[in-house]
Amino acid sequence: MLNLIVRRVAIAIPTLLIILVISFLLMHAAPGGPFTSEKPLSPQVLANIEAKYGLDQPIHKQMFNYTVGILTEFDFGPSFKYKDRTVNEIIAQGFPVTMTYGVWSFIIAVFFGVPLGLIAALRQNTRTDYFAVSFSIAASVLPNFVMAPLLILVFTLWLGLLPGGGWNDGSWQNLVLPVIALSTSYTAELTRLTRASLLEVLRSNYIRTARAKGLPELKVILRHALKPAMLPVITYLGPMFVGLITGSFIIDSIFSTGGMGYFFVNSALNRDYSVMLGITLLVGGLVVLFNLIVDLAYGWLDPQIRY
């Protein structure tokens, strides 16, 4: 187990470093600094500003200072566009919002998708199964940027049941549509994966043995089939987490929920490099951490994995 952790961390660290280096270099390769505006600044003013933000130093030093700032004080530096705000403040404002509907979507996708897939597999070729399969096909062609406008169209414009945007301190009415829009395609994917994987396990020899020795069906499933059937599902949780975070951009832009996606897209449109860099690194760190957890869970569940 320790070996597994070490190996995974050994992959995680270079991943983070590469994200840091690529995004840092990309930012600095960009034509026009963050302070180029229509009104040209006098060279002296420009030099002063650049000195203030540390932009006059050589690039490796800037990168080093930036990394040290993040690691020691969790400081992502100032925003280049909004002089009175730091990236930390922006993250502090957007992160809880993103996390709220992200976590809800995650929970809903897992708690609906997995049981639906299990039931579908256990009742293969019944009506329940056909329903689950058609649901997963239909939902997989409806990504969040398709779901979100459709939901607003139906529930806000036609039925007038739920607000079509805003955050309102995360009241449930404001959460329902974003969470449905974000979680549907992942619920579908989990349903399909769980169904397929349980069906495959149920056809394997050791399940036949378990049945042959007279175990009741429920015990066969709970004790022998469930754990191996969950392995592909666990692996999918990693990409799903990434998908939920990137999907939150769409949610923020359609529902005006004001999460991190809103700030990221805005800073991309305004070339506010430090905000983009900060959010990219934060998300990269989260993704790497989450993948690490998924890998460890996998290693713990699957006795065949020995590093």
Place this chain on the structure above:
Amino acid sequence: MAGWIRKSGIKLMIDLKAKKNFNFYNFELAPDDEMKGRSLWVDARIRYARNKMATICLFILILICIFSIFGNLFAAYSIEEIDWAILGMTLEKGYPSFETGHYFGTDEMGRDLYARVVQGSRISLSVGFIGAIISTFVGTMYGAISGYIGGRLDGLMMRIVDILIAIPFMFILILFLVVFGRSILMIFVGIALFSWLGMARVARGQTMTLKNKEFIEAAQAIGVSQFTIVIRHIVPNLLGIVIVYGSLMIPGFIMAESFISFLGLGVQEPNTSWGALISEGAGTMTYGTFWQLAFPLSFFTVTMFCFYFIGDGLRDAFDPKDR
């Protein structure tokens, strides 16, 4: 993109069907064809054609491709021409109609939606296909070389893939677009940079099983160079699985492009794509101009749906387990 690699889904239903048809299948072959060997491709084509849903979807997809290539011949307006008679009165006058020549209506700025949907389909589909071609080419070569040579080089090459695949590529892609300018070319480059990773893994896995086969040994014995073995003997034998995997990736690329364009970070005006059109339509649906959302959305959804079944049909057609 990983989402598109599905294990079985409806495949099982098709499995059952295949079993039912099995006797029929042998029967059909029995007297005449018995002597003729059939290549993998003929075999796959026969099996694909037996899957009705996949065949219908392929047909629809071809129609959509034809629409995107030749559709603008029938457009009465160009993509950027503003119909001044309609501007400002989109809801009253901009609805879909054959009399005005706006078959799909107009957008909020009085531009012809038909012409824009044709253009959007062209861009979205080409992102899908070009992405698949590049990633297939790069990924297959990378995976085949890594798998065939093996040893340390393989370890190194695969660790690189492990690391790159863990990067949330959408973020880097957006950074890329911001820094080098938002254009469709940059989307191609950006998607190509990250898309080959999954393919490389698949190709490597398959190469590992191939490289101990007798025909490879025979090639080695007569002194064929490593490079030639990879190109002549490994890669052609990877094609089946590569085609299946490639077809499953196309919707992922189209979605990635639509995602970025939806956020306004992708294609730039006056060019457009499905994502950008859906975004515009979603923005204006509160005014009651539903057609602005409906047309691009239907094209997008139908295409995704078709790719789903085509990928499924291809997998069944090439799946060696079924044989």
